[in-house]
Amino acid sequence: MMRIREIDENIVYTELTTDASAADLEQSYERLMDVAEEHDTVHVYERVRLSGTDYLSMHTKASGDLKHGDVGDLGRVVAVGGGVWMKLFMTLWKIPVWPLSPDEIRHLPPEQREEAEEWIRSNG
Numbered sequence: 001m002m003r004i005r006e007i008d009e010n011i012v013y014t015e016l017t018t019d020a021s022a023a024d025l026e027q028s029y030e031r032l033m034d035v036a037e038e039h040d041t042v043h044v045y046e047r048v049r050l051s052g053t054d055y056l057s058m059h060t061k062a063s064g065d066l067k068h069g070d071v072g073d074l075g076r077v078v079a080v081g082g083g084v085w086m087k088l089f090m091t092l093w094k095i096p097v098w099p100l101s102p103d104e105i106r107h108l109p110p111e112q113r114e115e116a117e118e119w120i121r122s123n124g
Contacts, residue, residue, distance in 0.1 A: 001016070001017070001018075001020035001021065001022065001024055001025040002014050002015070002016055002020060002024070002025050002028050002029075002046075003015050003017065003020040003024045003025075003028055004027075004028040004031050004032070005047070007031065007035055009039070010035060010038075010039035010040075010041060010042050010043060010075075011042075011043045011044075011045060011120055011121065012031070012032055012035055012042060012043070012044050012045070013044075013045045013047070014028065014044060014045070014046050014047070015046070015047045015049060016046055016047070016048045016049060016050050016079075016082070017049040017050060018049075018050060032044075036073075040073060041073045041074075041075040041103075042073065042074055042075060043075045043076045043077070043120050044074070044076075044077045044078075044102070044120075045078055045080070045116065045117070045120045046077070046078065046079040046080065047080050047081060047113075048079050048080060048081035048082030048086050049081065050082060050086075073103070074101070074102040074103070075102060075103050075104065076102065076103065076104045076105070076106075076119065076120055076122075077090075077093075077102040077104070077105045077106075078105070078106045078107070078108060078116045078119060078120050079106070079107045079108070080107075080108050080109070080110055080112070080113050080116045081109070081110045082107070083109075086107055087107040090105055090106070090107040091107075093105055106119065
């Protein structure tokens with residue numbers, strides 16, 4: 001599940017991991033909503049520490065946020081790690097059918113985390 005690790009202005013740093021609980025997800029979502037209320041656009045940097053099998057087993061618990069999200073403007077989202085399965089998920093997430101569809105989205109391998117950091121902090 002998702003856990004927020006840091007908030008820097010309108011950039012929310014999250015971690016997708018098996019040891020995050022449903023309470024962590026709920027608390028993270030509430031904090032994300034707080035940032036959304038404070039800023040026009042929220043950007044998300046996800047550090048993925050899940051396998052595809054882990055994600056599928058937790059998907060029904062976490063996917064509700066994508067369907068019922070209430071963030072006004074989700075700007076850039078970058079996922080670092082997770083391999084091929086995450087790249088596929090990020091490709092599907094580009095389709096603007098969920099309220100939480102971001103303006104721009106990328107998937108990068110862990111060795112490109114500096115590039116991910118630069119991109120999430122960029123002005124466009």
